Amino acid sequence: MATDAQQACFEAGIKFGSLYHQFAGTPVSPRSTRSLETAIAESIENQPFCESVTVAIDDDAVAADIDHENGYTELSGHLLEVDMRIAYDGVTVSTRMEMEDGYPLMKLVEVVETDD
């Protein structure tokens, strides 16, 4: 009923929602950004049709977000950028999460039918 391209976009959305709501709230400091980036990427790459995930947590933004004595903050949208590529039955979808107007916007960058 849905086209392969629509299905690919649905799958891409699932990965983004999963990534964000699994890991938002994780305690993070400049000492732990690299291990968290790696774990997020490798975790979401387990999901079906997920070819690659790249996560970049902004160390400077994390440091700036620490406004109390404890030396850490919680992961949230304004601290990270994510690129993801989903491949579903001959369609490749490139997606990206980045801040836009103070809101972590998840967006479709490109939908390519590679198969015909």
Next chain:
Amino acid sequence: MATDAQQACFEAGIKFGSLYHQFAGTPVSPRSTRSLETAIAESIENQPFCESVTVAIDDDAVAADIDHENGYTELSGHLLEVDMRIAYDGVTVSTRMEMEDGYPLMKLVEVVETDD
């Protein structure tokens, strides 16, 4: 670049991934299923383009899942069914999550272009 229908499917996927990974792991018992259903639905309906969310947690499955003294279990895919309707720029997407072969499958039920 993406069509409105593809964008609508992407949005639908985001909601499903969000719902699942925000609430999976929540302590649940037959005493607390109704309040959790309502909170999940009303929470996800806040997200953009989300017209309606219906969540049904299976009381019998919850009861059967309680295999220890403490009288509760953790919410996971085999305990709930979800129906969702997303409306994006003239396209309505109906989606559903239910168990298939032991895996909580999220799927596109219908993509309808209501606007032209």
Next chain:
Amino acid sequence: MATDAQQACFEAGIKFGSLYHQFAGTPVSPRSTRSLETAIAESIENQPFCESVTVAIDDDAVAADIDHENGYTELSGHLLEVDMRIAYDGVTVSTRMEMEDGYPLMKLVEVVETDD
């Protein structure tokens, strides 16, 4: 090895960490605060030794936190106050989470040995 009072305090801490990290990040708006409060309280009350949980999400703070077009924000520590009572083997522990210096502080209010 640990005393009953220490054990009771350990149990109280578990509930607080669970509550916060299960529900932080949940989409919330003034339309959905009541259902979320109820679901959080009933969910955590399922956990062992947990006598009562009261959750208050601040509608005005939620409204003030919405700074983008989408009309919702994510649940985090500065939006809620929690009171909890834990009873473990003759010891009752009262705990509270509230903001202190911009950080959601979880604290022991009272440890009472009711049994002797």
Next chain:
Amino acid sequence: MATDAQQACFEAGIKFGSLYHQFAGTPVSPRSTRSLETAIAESIENQPFCESVTVAIDDDAVAADIDHENGYTELSGHLLEVDMRIAYDGVTVSTRMEMEDGYPLMKLVEVVETDD
């Protein structure tokens, strides 16, 4: 009001509840266990009074838990063991999470007053 030892046990509980409810539900496969262990440990070590966290995810249990085509499962209590040491104002608390009777039990191993 509470003793330092009680406060230390409360802090230990917070870390355990946080760890479990932040990371339960994370997609995991034998390919991603090491990065997830590291990220969980480094993340929770950011929290106040947390001296060390060791996380061991059982690769064989993860592999056994994968019962569908997709090649991954979700992190839950029966897949991991955690040891943690909390130091609060002259008291050191050792804690451990492991399975007991099918339930991921978090327990106090030792409470030592190191300071006097």
